Amino acid sequence: AQSVTQPDIHITVSEGASLELRCNYSYGATPYLFWYVQSPGQGLQLLLKYFSGDTLVQGIKGFEAEFKRSQSSFNLRKPSVHWSDAAEYFCAVSGGYNKLIFGAGTRLAVHP
Amino acid sequence: ETGVTQSPTHLIKTRGQQVTLRCSSQSGHNTVSWYQQALGQGPQFIFQYYREEENGRGNFPPRFSGLQFPNYSSELNVNALELDDSALYLCASSPERTGGSYEQYFGPGTRLTVT
Numbered sequence: 576a577q578s579v580t581q582p583d584i585h586i587t588v589s590e591g592a593s594l595e596l597r598c599n600y601s602y603g604a605t606p607y608l609f610w611y612v613q614s615p616g617q618g619l620q621l622l623l624k625y626f627s628g629d630t631l632v633q634g635i636k637g638f639e640a641e642f643k644r645s646q647s648s649f650n651l652r653k654p655s656v657h658w659s660d661a662a663e664y665f666c667a668v669s670g671g672y673n674k675l676i677f678g679a680g681t682r683l684a685v686h687p
Numbered sequence: 688e689t690g691v692t693q694s695p696t697h698l699i700k701t702r703g704q705q706v707t708l709r710c711s712s713q714s715g716h717n718t719v720s721w722y723q724q725a726l727g728q729g730p731q732f733i734f735q736y737y738r739e740e741e742n743g744r745g746n747f748p749p750r751f752s753g754l755q756f757p758n759y760s761s762e763l764n765v766n767a768l769e770l771d772d773s774a775l776y777l778c779a780s781s782p783e784r785t786g787g788s789y790e791q792y793f794g795p796g797t798r799l800t801v802t
Binding site for chain 2: 679
C-alpha cells in the first residue's frame with residue numbers, strides 16, 4: 576500500500592541554522608512527490624515537486640529536496656531558516672491521477 | 688489569476704445535521720479533489736471530480752457526497768453529521784491531467800465543528 580512517513584513530529588531550530596525534514600515513502604512505481612507547507616489556520620502551499628529527471632529539485636522560499644530512490648526518501652532542506660518558516664510541513668506522494676497521500680506532518684518551530 | 692476559494696470559512700453544526708461546503712477551482716482547472724484534515728493529522732483524500740464525474744474515492748462512507756458543476760466549481764455534502772466529522776475540509780484543484788502527473792492547488796479550507 577502507498578504510504579508516507581514523516582518520522583519527526585516536531586523540530587525546533589534556531590534562526591539562521593540549516594534544516595532537514597525527513598520523508599520516506601512506500602510506492603511500487605516511480606513516485607510523484609511533493610512538499611507542502613501549512614501555516615496555522617490556512618490551506619496548503621506547494622513548496623516543490625518531483626516528477627522525474629534531476630533528483631535535486633528546487634522550490635520556493637529557498638527550499639530544496641532530494642529524491643533518493645534507494646532509500647525511498649524525499650527529504651526537504653533549507654540552508655538558513657528564517658523565523659517566517661515556522662509552520663507545518665507535509666510530504667505527499669501521488670498514487671496516480673486520483674489522490675495525494677500525505678504524511679502526518681512535521682511542525683517546525685524557529686527560535687530567534 | 689484567481690486561486691482556489693472555499694466557503695464558508697467556519698461552520699458549526701449539530702450531530703445528525705447535514706452540511707454543504709463549496710469550492711471554486713482555480714481558473715483553467717477542471718479537476719477538484721476534497722480532503723479532510725483532522726486536528727494534528729495530515730489531509731485524507733475524500734474524493735475527486737473530473738469534468739463533473741467522480742474520479743476516485745477514498746475510505747469515506749457514502750454520507751460524504753459531492754458534485755462538480757459545468758464551471759468546475761464543486762460541493763461537498765455530508766449527511767448525518769458525527770462528532771468525528773469535525774475537521775478542516777480542504778478543496779484542491781488541478782489542471783488537465785497530462786501523463787499522470789499533476790500538482791494540486793489548495794484552498795484555505797472550511798473549518799467544520801460538530802457539536
